[in-house]
Amino acid sequence: MTPLELSKVFWEGLEQADTAKMRSVCDPKIWFVHIGMSCGLDHEMEAFDKGIFKPTEIVLHDQQVKDFGEVQIVLSDVDYGLLLGGNPTTHHFMTTEVFQKQGEEWKMIQFTFTALVH
Numbered sequence: 307m308t309p310l311e312l313s314k315v316f317w318e319g320l321e322q323a324d325t326a327k328m329r330s331v332c333d334p335k336i337w338f339v340h341i342g343m344s345c346g347l348d349h350e351m352e353a354f355d356k357g358i359f360k361p362t363e364i365v366l367h368d369q370q371v372k373d374f375g376e377v378q379i380v381l382s383d384v385d386y387g388l389l390l391g392g393n394p395t396t397h398h399f400m401t402t403e404v405f406q407k408q409g410e411e412w413k414m415i416q417f418t419f420t421a422l423v424h
Contacts, residue, residue: 380405
């Protein structure tokens with residue numbers, strides 16, 4: 307699968323809070339950076355497993371791929387709806403998803419949320 311296809315798998319998993327699906331795309335050493343925390347894979351997935359992050363609706367507006375050979379970056383323009391502390395929120399983000407070619411497979415090695423102001 308290409309990084310863009312893997313990104314879509316990751317976003318489907320994220321919207322469904324399906325940590326197995328999200329993990330399938332990620333290198334075990336991936337690092338996540340977003341509002342409220344910066345952490346590794348297990349800590350990020352634990353937030354979904356424990357219901358700390360409860361996605362409600364994800365709308366991908368656009369995705370672009372930047373190709374650097376063995377590294378590709380997927381930029382996703384997204385509205386991310388979730389329940390935080392029982393309160394519904396929606397944030398407009400640009401995510402930077404960095405994929406590295408590992409043998410014949412691509413794996414996500416970095417995922418960063420950046421809030422966009424309308």
